[in-house]
């Protein structure tokens with residue numbers, strides 16, 4: 001089976017983890033600082049705080065902005081459940097903004113309309129979390145303009161988008177946002193096994209994120225109530241968590257970051273080859289926003305089901321049976337039973353629902369060979385054209 005995504009680990013990565021294992025620190029050591037510095041430098045943000053996964057990163061990001069019970073967070077239905085769930089961990093209510101039908105990213109017009117209505121009802125969100133789906137940046141300039149008007153904070157869910165470009169910078173530099181979150185799960189672009197990071201321009205937020213990942217404790221006298229009692233002394237100044245990344249993970253991450261440009265270049269080359277090879281099939285290929293350049297975590301295709309004359313399920317099953325590890329991203333979050341119980345229902349976000357019903361993600365990962373890609377194209381063509389006949 002050719003998977004839809006997988007990690008690319010080389011001998012340098014293995015050596016980096018072994019070296020960390022033999023070092024004095026396997027957690028809370030210097031490998032964390034080195035990894036944070038490597039990511040911060042690469043994306044062009046002054047601060048980066050590494051944690052145990054991106055779900056934890058979203059949680060501490062939202063907490064650091066003060067998101068709590070009585071507040072609202074808005075995201076899109078076309079995301080992994082973690083983007084929404086992390087707001088529920090904070091006790092906040094979650095609501096959604098539909099996606100645009102062409103890019104599958106947050107629809108800025110829909111956001112503007114929903115904000116105007118929310119202002120009239122006194123129900124504005126405290127935080128909006130746009131998702132850079134498949135590796136392509138949302139229209140952050142427009143979302144920033146709305147944030148300035150309506151006073152919400154912005155957390156970018158960039159789990160798919162390390163290495164992506166937007167306007168004149170990298171996703172993660174936080175030019176248009178308060179915080180940006182990346183994931184290092186093995187299917188993502190860079191991996192630490194499990195891992196996540198939050199980047200920011202704001203030193204106070206960075207400090208608070210560092211405290212929140214480590215039980216809400218500090219050793220900084222300027223953050224304490226009263227004086228320090230000595231070199232052993234720390235204070236717990238708020239309720240935090242143990243969301244620390246280990247030095248083994250950070251050492252792997254720092255080693256992987258040396259190859260990020262090659263990973264992204266390979267993904268872009270594979271995506272360009274799919275664009276060409278699939279152009280005449282009964283598909284809608286992913287539309288690209290001219291303001292940026294996707295890092296291509298995913299290559300999501302839309303099946304023209306009316307032309308094909310069969311269901312998405314039949315095509316999916318045939319591809320899997322032919323050894324093509326297709327997947328579907330994403331089941332609209334508002335249709336999950338947990339969110340239906342909170343009042344959402346089919347029809348609430350029609351673009352996300354329509355997109356989901358036709359969506360398949362085909363294999364795309366840096367270590368994919370040309371012949372594996374040719375195999376995907378051949379099996380997909382065969383399956384779609386057989387269906388159409």
Ligand SMILES: *Cc1c(COP(=O)(O)O)cnc(C)c1O
Nearest residue numbers: 053054055080082159183184185
């Ligand atoms: C993978 C992913 C997450 C969660 O990342 P973990 O590191 O697995 O916790 C969050 N949001 C999106 C969009 C993702 O794809």
